[in-house]
Amino acid sequence: MSRANLLVTGLCAALLAVAPLFLNAYQVDVLNSIGLYALLALGLNLILGEAGLFNMGHAAFYAMGAYTTAILNTRYQIPVLWTLPLSAAVAGAFALAVARPVVHLRGDYLLIVTIGVGEIVRIALVNDVFGITGGANGIFGISRPTLFGVVIRQPQQFFYLIWGFVALTIFLFLRLKRSRFGRALNYLREDETAAEGSGINTDYYKLAAFGLGAAWAGMAGTLFAAKMTIISPESFSFWESVVLFMIVILGGAGSIPGVLLAAFLVIGLPELFREFASARMLVFGLVMMVMMVFRPQGLWPSRGGQVSLALLGKALKR
Amino acid sequence: MNKAAVAADHVASPLLSLHAVTKSFGGLTAVNGVSFTVEEGSVVGLIGPNGAGKTTVFNLITGNYQPNQGDIHFTGQRVNGLRTHRIIMLGIARTFQNIRLFQQLTLLENVLAGCHYRMRGGIFAGMLWLPAQRRVEQEAIERATRELAFVGLGQQTLAVAKNLSYGNQRRLEIARALATQPRLLILDEPAGGMNEQETEALIGLIEQIRARGITILLIEHDMRLVMRACEKLVVLEHGSKIAEDSPERVRCDPRVIEAYLGAEDEV
Numbered sequence: 209m210s211r212a213n214l215l216v217t218g219l220c221a222a223l224l225a226v227a228p229l230f231l232n233a234y235q236v237d238v239l240n241s242i243g244l245y246a247l248l249a250l251g252l253n254l255i256l257g258e259a260g261l262f263n264m265g266h267a268a269f270y271a272m273g274a275y276t277t278a279i280l281n282t283r284y285q286i287p288v289l290w291t292l293p294l295s296a297a298v299a300g301a302f303a304l305a306v307a308r309p310v311v312h313l314r315g316d317y318l319l320i321v322t323i324g325v326g327e328i329v330r331i332a333l334v335n336d337v338f339g340i341t342g343g344a345n346g347i348f349g350i351s352r353p354t355l356f357g358v359v360i361r362q363p364q365q366f367f368y369l370i371w372g373f374v375a376l377t378i379f380l381f382l383r384l385k386r387s388r389f390g391r392a393l394n395y396l397r398e399d400e401t402a403a404e405g406s407g408i409n410t411d412y413y414k415l416a417a418f419g420l421g422a423a424w425a426g427m428a429g430t431l432f433a434a435k436m437t438i439i440s441p442e443s444f445s446f447w448e449s450v451v452l453f454m455i456v457i458l459g460g461a462g463s464i465p466g467v468l469l470a471a472f473l474v475i476g477l478p479e480l481f482r483e484f485a486s487a488r489m490l491v492f493g494l495v496m497m498v499m500m501v502f503r504p505q506g507l508w509p510s511r512g513g514q515v516s517l518a519l520l521g522k523a524l525k526r
Numbered sequence: 527m528n529k530a531a532v533a534a535d536h537v538a539s540p541l542l543s544l545h546a547v548t549k550s551f552g553g554l555t556a557v558n559g560v561s562f563t564v565e566e567g568s569v570v571g572l573i574g575p576n577g578a579g580k581t582t583v584f585n586l587i588t589g590n591y592q593p594n595q596g597d598i599h600f601t602g603q604r605v606n607g608l609r610t611h612r613i614i615m616l617g618i619a620r621t622f623q624n625i626r627l628f629q630q631l632t633l634l635e636n637v638l639a640g641c642h643y644r645m646r647g648g649i650f651a652g653m654l655w656l657p658a659q660r661r662v663e664q665e666a667i668e669r670a671t672r673e674l675a676f677v678g679l680g681q682q683t684l685a686v687a688k689n690l691s692y693g694n695q696r697r698l699e700i701a702r703a704l705a706t707q708p709r710l711l712i713l714d715e716p717a718g719g720m721n722e723q724e725t726e727a728l729i730g731l732i733e734q735i736r737a738r739g740i741t742i743l744l745i746e747h748d749m750r751l752v753m754r755a756c757e758k759l760v761v762l763e764h765g766s767k768i769a770e771d772s773p774e775r776v777r778c779d780p781r782v783i784e785a786y787l788g789a790e791d792e793v
Binding site: 380381383384387388389390391392394395398399401402403404405406407408409410416420515516519520522523524 | 590611619620629631634646648651653660664667683703
């Protein structure tokens, strides 16, 4: 990262870190929503942005995580944050199971399948599948998370929990992006035949992208369940998947800063313009259309950098 | 040259052998009972008129297609039925007739794709960027930059692949293939779209690759290149092999002249 970049990033992070001190509870809650969507979109970005696999059913993995936490917490009194790895595992395993038979599909075909998966999960939840999801009413009475002995209940406290997790995600994903694994996903997106022909097990990496992206959605689901204490199927509708898809494409597929920026715009702006009531969605839709016509690569396109330049410098010196 | 010595060690079994390989698409038999061998250390040309089934043969060797009948052996091991990346890992690398690069990525990233399967490290190693992973990455970057320099693209490591000239894109594909450290390199029309100078340089590059002990099998329409670079030619027509011999003999073979050279040799 260049010095100017580092400065701007640091400034934004610092500004965000102190924001809860100046904002009211409602505004902080909006930031929390943005944080959750950012987490979800960063996970989807691995699948859609990095690997180029059209997934419009991401809300299904989100739901898996949220319901895993809700069920384990309300039935077995397992502390909410302890369910974090379990949510990741359940959502990840579910993604692997549903992606395995369809992983050879590309583009629009995969898109339709994932829409189907998203709907099946939602409808299964509404129909109280296995008698454990609470049907259309969902599950209530999820307990508050405790971190280092502090019970997290205020929006300000959730802000630091959620955004702390976002920061950790960014840190890990930036490293992943320039690693062997991250590059393999890009090869898939650019040309699957060439990737396989260069010795890359394309099926494995497609599944890994789905599994990892879904695991992250699962953990976002845990945080969501903790924040809401009540979850119901309507939180995981097709529209959620569409919004997440939009955030990734609008921000710039494969670009972590782009995805973050788009999460702020797509989730934050409609809240900012609440007084315009229904007109805001109209404007929002128009902005989307204009964006895609004039800037199809996204607001902040990925600039590559999939290789550590420090290591390259060393290699060239030898 | 030590090619003869290398080849002598493997007289018993050729590096690559096709035995009565047949592939049909619906009613069309694209490859019909084709058998031939590629000896270790040699440069073999696969030639024939358009639509003779040459690229199909390549796709059968690298597992992009599965033969309906017949077997393909590489270093004595049967490879038909294996998935493409498994075949690449056994030591066959290829380039594509209509250039398949990772267009939006840099030259370095393109060549690193070839290094991929010999590297270690998955999701967690990547996320945590541990010293072991850094070392693996360093080694791969060094190998990739060496291969880029080898094909003459060492000055453009961080350029984006799509911005390269046609000839250089073909060279980049060769660098990516070489990065897999193959024993057999399969080139599908490497001189396609190249001008005379570029073709001349390509012949030099093929010589250099061969000097590294890598066996080459290539499809090419440029007869000067084929006659100069190859020591054996396999000629296909309508999916069947009509000749397998040295370039000098193939050039005089009446069947080949009738099928191919007679119609096209207007130079």
